Amino acid sequence: MYLVSLVAPRQLGSVLVGLTLAGLASPAAAQDAILEAAQQEFTVSCAVCHGVSGKGDGVLAPSLNVKPADLTVLSKNNGGEFPLFRVVQTIDGRAEIAAHGDRAMPVWGDRYTKGVSDAPVGSFRHEALVRSRILEVVYYIQTLQQK
Secondary structure (H helix, E strand, C coil), X not given: CCHHHHCCHHHHHHHHHXXXXXXXXXXXXXXXXXXXXXXXXXXXXXXXXHCCCCCCCCCCXXXXXXXXXXXXXXXXXXXCCCCHHHHHHHHHCCCCCHHHCCCCCCCCHHHHHCCCCCCCCCCHHHHHHHHHXXXXXXXXXXXXXXX
């Protein structure tokens, strides 16, 4: 269960401030918790195609029409800079990727909105949850980059 889905929107700001202050008290522990959540989200959402290591060698990769990208070389292939915005766009569906199929709706739209309250699509609560999950995946992909 994600924190954003457990907290009323008007209370979320106070909770986030509290978590930020707690993180300042123990930044290493907070960083470890964030990385663990990010790795778990990547494993559940991406590894089946991109592989646990992100090299495009997931168990479904051989059955796809287009080989999944090697996510470990995104920075290398972008002049040494991690293409943050492009990766976010790709995951949320704004960038068209042939292997991901029809992009009329984001590939992860249904998965990331499951379990969200019946709030309208444009609500803060819904958007915060979806964006936090996307950013978890992006953060983890950034840690996979070759040096």
